[in-house]
Amino acid sequence: MKTLVIYHSEHHGNTEKIAKTISTALNTELLRSQNIDIDNIHEYDLIGFGSGIYYGKFHQDVYSFVDKLPEQGEKKSFIFSTTGSKAYSDRAHDSFKLKLKEKGFKVIGEFSCPGFDTALSSEGINKGRPNADDLKAAEQFAKNLRNK
Numbered sequence: 001m002k003t004l005v006i007y008h009s010e011h012h013g014n015t016e017k018i019a020k021t022i023s024t025a026l027n028t029e030l031l032r033s034q035n036i037d038i039d040n041i042h043e044y045d046l047i048g049f050g051s052g053i054y055y056g057k058f059h060q061d062v063y064s065f066v067d068k069l070p071e072q073g074e075k076k077s078f079i080f081s082t083t084g085s086k087a088y089s090d091r092a093h094d095s096f097k098l099k100l101k102e103k104g105f106k107v108i109g110e111f112s113c114p115g116f117d118t119a120l121s122s123e124g125i126n127k128g129r130p131n132a133d134d135l136k137a138a139e140q141f142a143k144n145l146r147n148k
């Protein structure tokens with residue numbers, strides 16, 4: 001199955017760590033959301049979308065990218081994020097899954113873990129996250145996608 005992982009990570013590179021782990025586990029291509037040629041998307045059978053959660057949502061670049069895509073006819077997708085707080089990631093995932101479904105994607109899995117966050121306090125929360133256990137969980141998540 002030809003797979004592409006697309007991500008946006010701008011705060012501390014937290015989501016990039018998860019994106020790299022997932023793409024390595026699946027042996028796929030990995031691209032930042034701003035570096036993608038829309039015309040090549042039809043080549044892929046499965047597309048993963050990842051983002052940090054910013055102001056309660058996946059980054060606008062990832063939304064804009066989905067906006068530009070043609071109707072996907074039940075193409076398989078999965079989503080992942082890193083976040084300051086789980087309460088926000090749940091809502092952000094629901095909102096982004098809706099966006100993908102409106103485009104005709106089928107969402108077959110989702111993953112989220114804490115990410116180091118200095119947006120609200122200078123000393124930061126979730127220090128050291130994603131950690132080795134988070135990366136292991138992301139790897140397992142990716143391997144389980146193969147069976148779906």
Ligand SMILES: Cc1cc2nc3c(=O)[nH]c(=O)nc-3n(C[C@H](O)[C@H](O)[C@H](O)COP(=O)(O)O)c2cc1C
Nearest residue numbers: 009010011012013014015052053055056084085115
């Ligand atoms: C501008 C900004 C806004 C953020 N807004 C939220 C938020 O609404 N809820 C939340 O839980 N975390 C929020 N965070 C924390 C990030 O989701 C968290 O640090 C994430 O791991 C960042 O991923 P990145 O390093 O890949 O960019 C915010 C961070 C930044 C920089």
